[in-house]
Amino acid sequence: MSSGKSMLVSEMVGEFIEPNPHLRVEAFDGSAFGPEDADLVVKVTSPNAIYQLLMHPNEIGAVRAYVLGDFDIKGIDYADPYPELRKLLSLAPYVKKPTPAAVAKVAAAILSHGLHRPPVPQTEGPSKFARIKSGLLPHTEKADSETVSYHYDQSNEFYADFLGPSMTYTCAVFDNENMSLEDAQANKLRLILDKLGLKPGERLLDIGCGWGSMVITAARRGIKALGVTLSKEQAAYAQEWIRREGLEDLAEVRVQDYRDVPEHDFDGICSIGMMEHVGVKNYQSYFEEMFRLLKPMGRLLNHQITISHDRPDGKPGTDEFLDRYIFPDGDLGAPGFIESCIHDAGFNVVHQENLRQHYALTLHHWNHNLSEHWDDAVRQVGFERAKVWGLYMAACSLNFEIDGIQIHQFLAVRPDRVGHPDGKWYPLRQWWKA
Template sequence: MANGKSMTISEMVGMFVSPQAPLRVDAFDGSTFGPESAPLHVKVNNPNAVYQIVEHPNEIGVVRAYILGDFDVEGIDYADPYPVLRSFIDMAPYVRKPTPLDVARVAAAVFSHGFRKAPVPEVEGPSKWQRIKSGLLPHTEKADSETVSYHYDQSNDFYADFLGPSMTYTCAVFENEAMNLEDAQANKLRLILDKLGLKPGQRLLDIGCGWGSMVITAARRGIKALGVTLSKEQAAYAQEWIRREGLEDLAEVRVMDYRDVPERDFDGICSIGMMEHVGVKNYKSYFEEMFKLLKPMGRLLNHQITISHGKPNGKPGTDEFLDRYIFPDGDLGTPGFIESCIHDSGFNVVHQENLRQHYALTLHHWNHNLSEHWDDAVKQVGFDRAKVWGLYMAACALNFELDGIQIHQFLAVKPDRVGHPDGKWYPLRPWWKA
C-alpha cells in the first residue's frame, strides 16, 4: 500500500498509538512499528485488514479482519485468545485520539489506491436491519425460532467439545477456584432446585431447557420435569438422554415456544440463560406468562446475564459482533430493571444474587476445553466458526471480569392472597445451602 505519495501501515498505526506502547507491528508493506521485544506482536497480512477497518471502524471491522486472517497475533491460541485480549486492554493508556487532519490523511492514503469492499466471513449472519427487511421482526415466535436455531443447531458434538459431559451452557457455581467444571455445574443445578424447594411428585417447567441437564437432575430427585426449547438438536439430545437414564415417566423435553405450553399450575419454573433471547421490552409480558403458569405459592427461579450499567442512549441490546455472529436479537437489561419487571408482574421477589465472578471462571473452563478439543471442533463446524466461538467466550470472560456484564439469579414467589395464617408459605430466611 505504500508509495511515494502515501503512508506506510506503520505510519498509520503511529497516528493512533503512542511509540511507547508495548506493541510490535509487522506489515505486508515491509514497514514496522515498535520494538521487536514488545510483548504484543501483530502481523498485518494484507490490505484487506485496512479496508475492513476503514469500512467498519468498529468491532465488526476488527472481527472480520481477525476471522479471515487479514491480521494475526503472534502466539495466539484461537480457541482461547483471552491472554491476547488482556494485552490489548493493557494498551489502553497508549491509544491516541487522532486529529481530524490525521483521519483525513489516513483516508486519503487508503483511497489513493482505489478503495475496494472487503470480503465478509461466511459465518457472519445478517444484520438486525437485514433480518427485519426479510420479515423477521425481533422476538416474534418465528424470529425467535430462527435465531435460536442459528445459535444452537450447529452440532451437539461441537458443544460437547467445550461444555464437557454436563452439556450445561450456563454459568456454573464454584465453591472455590479449584473446583472443576463438572462439579461446579452440578452445584449450580443443585442450588437452583434447592431454591425452588421442590419435592418428589411436584412439577417443574424448565423454559429454554438446552440439552436437558436440569430436567434430568430434577427427575433424578423424583420431580416431574418438563423442558421446552426451540432447538431441534437440543431436544433430540435431551430425549435420548432421558431414555438412557430411564426417566421417561418423570422427564419430557419438547420443541415448543414457552408461549405455547398448554399446562398450568406448575409448582416451580426455572428460566436459566433464556432471558437473553426474550428482549428487554418483552420482560414484563414474559414474567406475566410465568405468573399464569405457576400455581399459587409456586416459585420462579430466573438466572440470566445482565448489563452492569444502562446504555448511554437508554436502549437495551447487545453489541454488533454478538448480534451478527452469536446471539441474533440478544438483549440485556440491568438487574434493577429486571427485578422491577418481576415485581410488577405480580411476584414477590424474595432473593437475588450476582454470580459475575462465577461466569468468568466458567468461560475460562470452556475456552480451555475448546483448546483441548480444537481439532474436533474444527471438524464439526469449520475453522472460522470455531475461531469465532473462541473469541466470543474469551471476550465474555474478560467482560465479566471488567464488570461490563454480570449474571443474576432472582427467586420469586407467586403470592396466594388467602394469606395462609398457618404459616404454610416459605421459611423465614433462605433455606438452601449457599
Template sequence: MANGKSMTISEMLGLLLDEQAPVRVDAFDGSHFGDPNAQLKVKIASPNCMYQLLAHPNEIGVVRAYVLGDFDVEGVDYADPYPAMRGLLSLAKYVKPLTPVAAARISAGILSHGWRKPPVPATEGPSKFARIKRGLMPHTERADSETVSFHYDMSNEFYADFLGPSMTYTCAVFDNENMSLEDAQTNKIRLVLDKLGLEPGQRLLDIGCGWGSMVIAAAKRGIKALGVTLSKEQAAWANEWIAREGLSDLAEVRVQDYREVPEQDFDGICSIGMMEHVGTRNYQNYFEEMFRLLKPMGRLLNHQITISHDKPNGKPGTDAFLDRYIFPDGDLGAPGFIESCIHDAGFNVVHQENLRQHYALTLHHWNANLSQHWDDAVKQVGFERAKVWGLYMAACALNFELDGIQVHQFLAVKPDREGHPDGKWYPLRPWWKA
C-alpha cells in the same frame, strides 16, 4: 500498499498509538511499528485489514479482519485468545485521540490505492436491519425460532467439545477457584433445585432447557419435569439422554415456544440463561406469563446475564459482533430493571445474587476445553466458526472480569392472595445451602 509517497502502515499507526506502546506491529507493506523486542507482536497480513477497518471502524471491522486472518497476534491460541486480548487491552492508555485531521490522512492513505470491498466471513449472519427486511421482527415467535436455530443448531458434538459431559451452557457455581467445571455445574443445578425446593411428584417447567441437564437432575429427585426449547438439535439430544437414564416417565423435552405451553399450575419454573433471547421490552409480558403458569405459592428461579449499567434511553440490543455472529437479537437488562419487572408482574422477590465472577471462571474452563478439543471442533463447524467461538468466549470472560456484564439469579414466589388459609407459608428464612 506502499508505493513511493503513499503512507505506510507504520505511519498510520503512528497517528493512532504513542511510540512507547509496548507492541510490535509487522505489516504486509514491509513497514514496522514499535519495539522489536516487545512481548506483544501483531501482524497486519493483508490490505484487506485496512479496508475492513475503513468500512467498519468498530468491532465488526476488527472481527472480520481477525476471523479472515488479515489481522493476527503472534502465538495466539485461536481456541483461547484471552491472553492476547488482555495484551491488546493494555494498549488502551497509549491510544492517541483520533483527530479529524488524522482520520482524514489515514482514510486518504488507504483510498490512494483505490477502493476495495473487503470480504465478509461466511460465518457472519445478516444484520438486524436485513432480518427485519425479511419480516423477522425481533422476538416474535418466528424470529426467535430462527435466531435460536442460528445459535444452537450447529452441532451437538461441537458444544460437547467445550461444555463437557454436563452439556450445561450456563454459568457454573464454584465453591472455590480449584473446583472442576463438572462439579461446579452440578453445584449450580443443585443450587437452582434447592432454591425452588420442589418435592417428589411436584411439577417443574424449565424454559429454554438446553440439552436437558436441569430436567434430568430434577427427575432424579422425583420431580415431574417438562423442558421446552426452540432448538431441534437440543431436544433430540435431551430426549435421548432422558431415555438412557430411564426417566421418560418423569421428564420430557419439547420443541416449543414458552408462549405455547398448554399446561398450567406448575409448582416451579426455572429459566436458566434464556432471558438473553427474550428482549428487554418483552420482560414484563414474559414474567406475567410465568405468573400465569405457576400455581399460588409456586416459585420462579430466573438466572440471566445482566448489564452493569442501564442502557441509555433504554436502547435494546447487544453489540454488533454478538448480533451478527453469536446471538442475533440478543438483549441484556440491568438487574434493577429485571427485579422491577418481576415485582410488577405480581411476584414477591425473596432473594437475588450476583454470580459475575463465577461466569468468568466458567468461560475460562470452556475456552480450555475448546483448546483441548480444537481439531474436533474445527471438524464439526469449520475453522472460521471455531475461531469465532474462541473469540466470543474469551471476550465474554474479559467482560465479566471488567464488570461490563454480570449474571444474576432471582428467586420469586407467586403469593397466595387468600392469606394462606391452610397455614402453609414458604420458609421464613433461606432454606437452601448457598
C-alpha cells in the same frame, strides 16, 4: 504503498497509538511499529485488514479481519485468545483520540489505491436491519425460532467439545477456584432446585432447557420435569438422554415456544440463560406469562446475564459482534429493571444474587476445553466458526471480569394473597445451602 499520498502501515498505526514498550505491529508492506521485544506482536498480513477497518471502523471491521486472518497475533491460541485480549485492553492508555486531520490523512492514503470491498466471513449472519427487511421482526415466534436455530443447531458434538459431559451451557457455581467444571455445574443445578424447594411428584417447567441437564437432574429427584426449547438439535439430544436414564415417566423435552405451553399450575419454573433471547421490551409480558403458568405459592428461578449499568441512550444491551455472529436479537437488561419487571408481574422477589465471577471462571473452563478439543471443533463447524467461538468466550470472560456484564439469579414466589400468618408460605429464612 508508494504514491505521494501513500503511508506505510506503521505510520497509520502511529496516528492512533502512542509509541509504547508493549505493542509491536508488523505489516505486509515490511514496515513495523514498536520495539522487537514487545510482549504483544500483531501481524497485519493483508491490505484487506486496512479496508475492513475503513469500511467498518468498529468491532465488526476488527472481527472480520481477525476471523479471515487479515491480521494475526504472535503465539495466539485461537481457542483461547484471552491472554491476548488482556494485553490489548492494557494498551488503552496509549490510544490517541484521532484528530479529523489524522483520519482524513489515513483515509486519503488508503483510497489513493482505490476503494476495495473486502470479503465477509462465511460465518457472519445478516445484520438486524437485513433480518427485519426479510420479515423477521425481533422476538416474534418465527424470528426467535430462526435465531435460536442459528446459534444452537450447529453440532451437538461441537458444544460437547467445550461444555464437557454436563452439556450445560450456562454459568456454573463454584465453591472455590479449584473446583472442577463438572462439579460446579452440578452445584449450580443443585442450587437452583434447592431454591425452588420442589418435592418428589411436584411439577417443574424448564424454559429454554438446552440439552436437558436440569430436566434430568430434577427427574432424578423424583420431580416431574418438562423442558421446552426451540432447538431441534437440543431436543433430540435431551430426549435420547432421558431414554438412556430411564426417566420417561418423569421427564419430557419438547420443541416448543414457551408462549405455547398448554399446561399450567406448575409448582416451579426455571429460566436459565433464556432471558438473553427474550428482548428487554418483552420482559414484563414474559414474567406475566410465568405468573400465569405457576400455581399460587409456586416459585420462579430466573438466571440471566445482565448489564452492569443501564445505557443512557436506551438501546438494547448488546453489540454488533454478538448480534451478527453469536446471538441474533440478543438483548440484556440491568438487574434493577429486571427485578422491577418480576415485581410488577405480581411476584414477591425473595432473593437475588450476582454470580459475575462464577461466569468468568466458567468461560475460562470452556475456552480451555475448546483448546483441548480444537481439531474436532474445527471438523464439526469449520475453522472460521470455531475461531469465532474462541474469541466470543474469551471476550465474555474478560467482560465479566471488568464488570461490563454480570449474571443474576432472582428467586420469586407467586403469592396467593391469603397471608399465611403461620409461616407456611415459605420459610422465614434462606432454606437452601448457598
